[in-house]
Amino acid sequence: MRFVDEFRDAEKAQALAAQIAALCEPGRQYKFMEVCGGHTHTIYKHGLEDYLPESITLVHGPGCPVCVIPMGRVDDAIFIARQPDVIMTSFGDMMRVPGSNGAFFDANAQDADIRMVYSPLDSLKIARQNPDKRVVFMAIGFETTAPSSAMTVLRAKAEGLENFSIFCNHVTIIPAIKAILDSPDLRLDGFIGPGHVSTVIGCRPYEFIARDYGKPLVCAGFEPLDLLQSIYMLMLQLAEGRSEVENQYTRVVPWDGNLKALQVINEVMELRPYFEWRGLGFISHSALRVREGYAAFDAERQFLVPGVRVADPKACQCGEVLKGVLKPWECKVFGTACTPETPIGTCMVSPEGACAAYYNFGRFTRERVKEATRT
Amino acid sequence: MTSQHQQYQELSREEQVLARIEKARARKAKLKEERITLSHGSGGKATQTLIEAVFLEAFANPLLAPLEDGAVLEAHGGRLAFTTDSYVVSPLFFPGGDIGDLAVNGTVNDLAVSGARPLWLSAGFILEEGFPVADLERIVASMAAAAERAGVQVVTGDTKVVQRGKADGCYVNTAGVGIIEREGELGVALARPGDAVIVSGPIGDHGITVMLARGELEIESDVTSDTAPLNGLVERLLDACPGVRGLRDATRGGVATICNEVARAAGVAVVVDEEAVPVSRDVRGACELLGIDPLYVACEGRLVAVVDGDQVDAALGALRSHPLGEGAAVIGRVRDDPPGLVLLKTSFGGTRIVDLLVGDPLPRIC
């Protein structure tokens, strides 16, 4: 597969790993945060940490849009799904996220009609095919996905569809990164910056991180060599005493972002004054909602959602995992009460969640498996 | 302090947590849900929990306990294999076959991997009011052709009709009986360190075909289902290779699920080499597009064999000499440690675990 396989080459990985190791100052520990859940997933899926020296630790960040949805919003979505003649549509990642009374999957087992879709356009198709039903799309994701939801709303308007709306839970990445930077618990040396979010917002929005906080940031692609190269670029910056925003993912990310995508988001959506993030609390201007002019396509206006705030279960330490303060296995309920089968929190149930990634892919110690995987 | 306690203290904190988790995983799973969800039908963890908590509890007997693809029964001085399967695939017709092909081939395969010569099938139909007779005739014609190809007969059956809105057109249940003429035991619990794990051809064709045939994703591809009767292939393998420990039909849950079953049943580690796993280009493309791992995608005409490491060449030779086994490859090895885990050496050169999935990325595949 072009543009994929070349960036998974094991030989080049070894070479990069040697370069990274050569840049490590003896006795110094390095901590980089990868913001994106997609990056966390890649790291574990390909076993990237096998190539990093002991002195480099990767800390998992809050860039998992499913992970940060509070339970109350899941309850709201299920409430909408339960209304008469409603077909709720959602990405597969949301289907098992627990609300107060179960997840979408459990709601389906009772009386709801919640269907998995690959694209919001599939949701639109269902709306066209079912004129007597009200079709709602559970819109989640960072700025990567918001343009797609916005375009779909515009398409619905152009077609004069009257039975389609979105339940908007889009969040923005910069406030999340800022929450990390302002957190007293964490001492990071740099950031592996978002890849696909940057395709939309460009690299400029991150400049304050390098300038005001003095931390280097490298926007990274999603193949394992992209990540390894990004770590190399971060190490080089540290070795040379620089603190800049760099773009490793130049084949996809334009420095100025995608203007059309930003315009489309701005046309259909606006920033909410504040939004609750699971584990991070209320953050101002961190999420999007549908504008007044598109009220007919806003599920929150079309349905009277309860909007009840639900506290996370006491045992849940997702917040600390999302902030990178705890490693997944350091959470008290990791792997015992909280498993992919019986998740307590979102980090365990989202495919990009740090706990899910560690449990499903990384649940072993290197020394023990070295023997087993030696050919 | 006991020596075990001392050992525990010496392990790093992370190892301690992992040890605690392994203990928790070894405990009998409790069924927490009050209602059945789609996950329970996926062939992964939720299915296992349901089987253990509900069916094994109620039916408890030593013949059921091994939970292999078929039960091995002793009768009149000989041995029989007995299996059953239900087919709820949607859509009913897809490139490469239909529910009828699956029904016959699936049952034949379960018998074949139990070491039996498949002989007799039953076929029960649950039909929806309003279902076109022409479609039923098509399905039955497929079954007849598949039975002829496999050398089995449908000797008994049943028909029920339910109201419009139930049964989604047509559900089929089959049961099958075969005679075990060979000596010796077959079972993945017999796997031991040094064994090789072999797959008979490229994986994931069936699951992806059905997923795309549903038409919801609007993906065009040339992928076709790999549904096929494997009894001839199994015969050839068992004739050439006495060191076959166990065989499995790779259906729901894919090759990853079988490797996990081997690891658990035998208390061994299975180390899979990602580069060695055969996947067709189209299946790979569809999986990347949808974000699905081909290791978990269903096949309907592939077998997984655990074979004595010294007999790999004989096994591969036998499989590759048969049209259904041309793409046979060694995908992994059995090791003694860490027990119960499946590890993957990624193409990138790193390592990760391959666990059972909880739900199913592709529901109603078979």
Add this chain to the structure above:
Amino acid sequence: MCLGIPGEIVEFMDDRPDLAKVDVSGVKRAINIGLLEDEKLEPGDWVLIHVGFALSKIDEDEAKAALDFLEGIGQAYADELAALADSRIE
């Protein structure tokens, strides 16, 4: 969710200028190219696909530059290993 996959544009749809058919390793799907309307896409171009939309046109020159860089590092590493193997101190 971050899932973005490269695909090659194979044809456009006459009746729908906002759609194009892409090929991902032999598998084809129609996707919405509305977010790239300023790019003047052509068959043979590669785009990044995310939930049915093209988010960015893949810059093949940059891709090649990235691979050249990796190749360079790989070569330097191989050279060093070779030098290490060749050198003797005794």
